Amino acid sequence: MDLFDDLPEPTQTTGPVPVAVIDQPQSTKSGEEDVKSVRRKREHSDGHTDQNEEQPEEIKKVCKEGLPTLKGYVAARRGEREEMQDAHVLLPDMSSCLSTLPSQVSRVSYFAVFDGHGGARASQFAAEHLHHNLAKKFPSGDSENLDKMVKKCLLDTFRQTDEDFLKKASSQKPAWKDGSTATCVLVVDDVVYVANLGDSRAVLCRMEAAAEGESRSVTLALTKEHNPTIYEERMRIQRAGGTVRDGRVLGVLEVSRSIGDGQYKRCGVISTPDLRRCQLTANDRFLILACDGLFKVFSADEVVKFVLNILQERSVEQKPGFAEEELCFEAACHQLASEAVRRGCADNVTVILVSVCF
Template sequence: MDLFEDLPDPGVVAQKSKPLLFDDLPRNPDVASSVPDLFGELPETQNDLKAEKRKWLNQNGSKDHEEKKPCKGDVSNTEKSIKKCLLTTFKQTDEGFLKQASSQDGDAPSGTHNQSPGKPAWKDGTTATCVLLVDKDIYVANLGDSRAILCRFNETSGKLTSVPLVKEHNPTQYEERMRIQKAGGTVRDGRVMGVLEVSRSIGDGQYKRCGVISVPDVRRCPLTSNDRFILLACDGLFKVFCPEEAIIFVTAILEDETLLAKTGKTSQDVRFQAACNRLANEAVRRGSADNVTIILVAIEH
């Protein structure tokens, strides 16, 4: 499945006045309609060593000093360790949710709903999106319908690009629906058992027997010098904002010169906080009735 086949066509042109945050960008960039291959493997090692090897062999006629492959196995092992760590973290978090719900159910009298004052009852669940930075790569673990969007500048087109970093988990997707049905669950009106809107989540203990799992997708994205920031948000934002609109909205605020530094905060901190607040407020103003949680991550070079 093409990761970027569902990227909406750009419909908004980014308005830029005076360069500030992106002072290396040309004026009036708009959103690119195509996205580069993001999650391919790391570039192959240059062939300089191989060329030197062939030259040495031609001169000496021996293979006694063949060079070792440059730590390809180390890279693979590192990625495996990172993925294992993320998968374990999600698993343990899910188990914590389920244990909390189970302990509260055990304390409640038969036929009653136990929710002591100040003590939450974890009957429901949550989506989760995690971004881990390792050297110059980010590893993104996701389950549910929250999203992580990378703002990247395309030098060739001179446009800002909204790059999706995750795949959402919807019960209407073929692989997700098949797993749910094999577990004995059903998908009605685009929801698990006609209720749950996502096919993977943390918690939601009553749907675990229906094929809802807490295993995230884990993907790697090499960062480039053209990457500006990462936007993480739950589906409440994206029900009223397409990714391109959100990127343009945030960029305009990050380049607002009237937002100055405050006591204990840099001008960058102030702008990023303002961008989060204003984007969430605009989502509510547009009619989003769902939770709108937003995190902006600056990428510094």
């Protein structure tokens, strides 16, 4: 049984992949320097020979061909709500948070959207603390099974963050009753790990060859929604002694998994995320993370096509010091959030658009 729900692998794009440059000057390395860095780490190891002799060659190949450049853009709209209860984090390079990395890893990136309910305290807490908990638990040294270690790290991180918030919430007078969804994208070199709970989503735009030499976009869902109308979720809630009325836990809570919501934890609401893994390739254009406010008025396919249309039009005002591609992505992100409000979404809307460039 696989550790993760792997997404289907695409047909690889032929031809060499250019070396990418990380989008943060303080940690920028060329592909050649990445190779040297990995070799130095191996030379300082204890000299133990791995049972899989081909693994080092695979690591060298990733470094030589270059890693994708990831750049994040965010747009947030309050909508008709009195308070902005969403929170977000963009860390294209987590190096400053991590003390050490596994010897086979060159870079870790992190992007996250948190959609609060009952207040903004749970979403803000998760935005401030979850990636720090992740950094503390992230694998270090030589990890023989990195997938397994990353999975454990993510599960432990979500549990720790939830426990920490519930402890703080219960110590208040009166106790906080806030809760939050979470959709977190962790990119380890060129592998995407997605952990989510609640109803915020993440999707990937992947281009595939079509007729007459043209390409078409394919929308890949990277998350699974958790609400009490889903059979497995409803059964867990009912086994815990809770009820589902009008599609909500106890007739009140719309999601069946969340951070916080201490008063519903005894009713089967849990903080265990679903995990998925996806290999990035040169066919991929961008990732989108967004709260349910966006997807109340857009389908996932519509979101991808909306962004692609703006990227293809390239009708943006030029700004000194900014590449046209960056300005197009920024414009697409903001126009997408604004269009959700224009279409009648009264909820908070937060959109993170992550460009992928090899």
